Amino acid sequence: MHSSTARPVRRMPAIGAVVALAAGMLVTLAPAAHAAAGATLPFTSVEAESAASTGTRIGPDYTQGTLASEASGRQAVRLTSGQRVEFTVPRASNAVNVSYSVPDGQSGSLNVYVNGTRIARTLPVTSKYSYIDTGWIAGAKTHHFFDNARLLLGQNVQAGDKVAFESTGTQVTVDVADFEQVAGAAAQPAGSVSVVSRGADPSGGGDSTQAFRDAIAAAQGGTVWIPPGDYRITSSLSGVQNVTLRGAGSWYSVVHTSRLIDQSGSAGNVHIQDFAVIGEVTERVDSNPDNFVNGSLGPGSSVSGMWIQHMKVGLWLTGNNDNLVVENSRILDTTADGLNLNGTAKGVRVRNNFLRNQGDDSLAMWSLNSPDTNSSFENNTISQPNLANGIAIYGGTDIAVRNNLVSDTNALGSGIAVSNQKFLDPFSPLAGTITVDGNTLVRTGAINPNWNHPMGALRVDSYDSAVNATVDITNTTITDSPYSAFEFVSGGGHGYAVRNVNVTGATVRNTGTVVVQAEAQGAATFRNVTATQVGASGVYNCPYPANSGSFTLTDGGGNSGWSSTWPDCSTWPQPGQGNPDPDPGRNLAKGRPATATGSQDVYTPGKAVDGDANSYWESSNNAFPQSWTADLGSSYAVRRLVLKLPPSSAWGARTETITVLGSTDGSNYSTVVGPQGYRFDPATGNTATVSLPGGTNLRHLRLTVSANTGWPAGQLSEVEAYLTP
Incomplete structure (x- = not known):
């Protein structure tokens, strides 16, 4: 069974250089800004x-x-x-x-x-x-x-x-x-069948699989009770229907298994509540059903009060799960999705859950085989999906995404994606009305390494077919997006249209580049969208592929703070590029993209701009000269460099011979300071300062190391660049 939603992403040709957010872009939201969105958590x-x-x-x-x-x-x-x-x-x-x-x-x-x-x-x-x-x-x-x-x-x-x-x-x-504050363990419900009474071992030493199966068989129409303890299950449960599985609380009743329920169908009426399921999944194998629930619980079922951890996927749902409710649960540390409605879902409500550290989409609906219909993700809090989106809607009819809080997406993801990316057939594209209302997105969006290009905090994507559904995006708060706030794109490169989009009542604060990133043909209407601290420009409106058709932005009134348009479709704006630097004392190199002619093992170029003097770049050994280069994002009159090695006595004193070069276009470099020996001594902090002549404008800073008396390689733990002498 295919059980992945971070499918291979087709390459979109680069429009500009890879960019990274400068450290100063980070702003912490006051708690009140999140009050209307997210889960009510214990x-x-x-x-x-x-x-x-x-x-x-x-x-x-x-x-x-x-x-x-x-x-x-x-x-x-x-x-x-x-x-x-x-x-x-x-x-x-x-x-x-x-x-x-x-x-x-x-x-x-x-x-x-x-x-x-x-x-x-x-x-x-x-x-x-x-x-x-x-x-x-x-x-x-x-x-x-x-x-x-x-x-x-x-x-x-x-x-x-x-x-x-x-x-x-x-x-x-x-x-x-x-x-x-964890409440005391709950008492056994009257009339329930305890798994211990059927031979389960609460010490975790014995195999309790058969005891669970026997208790489920004995409790048909009633409740299976999981007392406080640790229980080991070695193979998945199937044929689960018309029963409640209930524990004493997720801090007390703990089931250790990487596959709890695996079944393709069920008559339904399955209720799972108030215990923990903690697995042993240490890698992602998409052919393995290493999930808390794999397949179907059947109609009219529910999951509540659960703690789900160390699985591949929390719930991978296929078959008939009509009117399923998943609520008040925690899904942590999955190597793939948190929850995926993998087609056919009708009337499903996923609400008031907390998800952290997913290795794919935290919450997804994927309309494979038949459409997910009339289903919703509501009032969930999502933090740190580290490969894909916070919430993804891949096709489906009449879907709602309401009042969720999503933060800190990474690599291949937006905070929320509404997409016609199909991955497999038969796929049901977006249809009816897609409602995206009341959501708060914080530090969401990321550089897509396949596109060499960013994805916005909220993305509507006609990847494999035109978006013809009505997409209503209302009452949205987007804060500290490293790149854009709203993106409209045909990411598969086919030039399909994104139509019928209405963006109403949005607040955008401190977006790194633009408010609207339009790269598809189609149209959207914007009403009461206000923006402050816009990094580069209001709108980037450049069709992809070129000449594939324009995107029309209709001003419905009440918009402010983002009226400008990025003028050059041949370059992607850098974060903050549109504004003069307000802080002449800022380290211009921190957090910027860095490359090198060679690196040794894990000592990669980015270590020299990560703000941590204990980590470092080391070039290929025994191969002088070696060069390290950083893109500062814009041209600056840099007057001073501070070069560092780790501030540890283990790093004996040494002298590195370094030439400083600069470029404004990344292609043509000139020497700024000729080769000189710079002494690094742990007794004085392993730091060297390089003064640059006044009037030197550069965007790309290159340091070429031709000798090192302490090691046969170029070594730098931090490179800092300043406007002040």
Whole structure:
């Protein structure tokens, strides 16, 4: 069975250079801005970068394949042995869930402190479920760097108390902590059939598969009870119908399996609630049904109060799932989708769920075989899908996407995509009315590495056929999009039209390039769309392919802040290109795209502009000269460079011979400062300063290393460029 929605993406010819968001583009939204969108959650999240720490903050970074680019808020805190991050607890809590990353191949634990006192319990951390490679997906790089680990604290803490996490040896990057007051375990419902009474082992030592099957058979029309404990299931359940599977709460009743239910059909009336299903999926194999639910629960079913983690997909739904409700659940750390309505769904409601760290679309409807109809994604909170979209609608009839909060998409994704990309046949294109209402998108959109070109925060895509459905986009908030806010495109390169789009009542703040990115023929009407802090221009209106037909933007009134049009279809605007730099003290190189003539292992060019002096670029060894180049995004009169190596005594003093070159077009370079030896000494911070002559305008900065007394390669941990002498 095909079970992937990050299908290979056809290449769209490049319109401009790969771009990355400058660090200064990041803005944190006040909580009130999100009040109308997203799920009502039982926990409150606190970002590590806002906590007190003895560690090192990484990011912000929007470059595919970097750790910070997959972090919530594009920032996190790295802890080495003995370092801590200390959170101020935002609410009364007795439990915490932490999103973290450790280097590939490593595992360890974090010590936990409450108000300065170390508790007996530790928080385990591992790379086991991270670092996913999907070479069959065009443009995919190693991704899925973060994971989640949860802990009952064994005591109550109050708002204002301090909870700290300390590295015990393994380097750990902490992203975000979710603080929660977990209620006590629920009691067994009267008349229910306990899996323990049928031989299930709550210690997790024995195989409980047959006990679950026997309990389901005995409880037809009633409830199967899963008491507190850990249960191991070694093969999937099938023939599940007309039964409720209920646990004592998702922190207490835990089923360990990578395949809970796998069945192509069911009479329905299946209700699954209030327990956790935690799998052991460590890679993505699309032919394997490594899913919490694979196939059909049948009509009139529901999923509620679940904690689903370490699966390939949370719910991959085919067959008859009419009127299914999926609500109040958490889906974490899946190597592919969170949930996919894979055709035929009617009247399905997916609402008030929390999804984090998906390796594909977090929520998707894909109208394969027959259309998804009259179904909706409502009031869900989605964070950090690291390969595809937050929400994707691939075809279907009369679909609604309402009041969702999506943040921090990466690589091949928009916050919300409404698309006629079919992937396989038979496919049912968009039809009827597609309602996209009340959604908030934060730091969504990304460079598509196949297109060498960005995707907007909200995308309407006539990929394989024209969009003829009515698409109503209303009451949208788009904040801190690294590139564009609204994109209309025929991404397959066929030039199909995008028609019948109405954008009404949108607020766009701090978009990196443009408000509207129009690259298809067709039309859209805009009413009451206001924009502030627009990076380059209001509109980019350039048909793809060229001469394939124009896109008409109709001003329906009430629009403001985005009346200008990008004048040159031969170049893609860079983030912030339309505005003069307001901060002459800003490091112009931080976060910019970087390349090199060669790199050694993981020491890639981007390490020299990631804002972290501990990471570094190292060229190919024994092959001088070697060059490192950064695109600053616009031409600047750069007056000073600061070059760094890691500030560690392990890096002995050395001298590198470096030539500084500059270019305004990326092709023709001239020497700015001739070859000189620059001394790096750990006793003085391993830093060298290069003064550039006044009047030197450059966009592309190149450093050519011809010698190094400490190592047979060019080495740079940070290259900083400033307007000030």
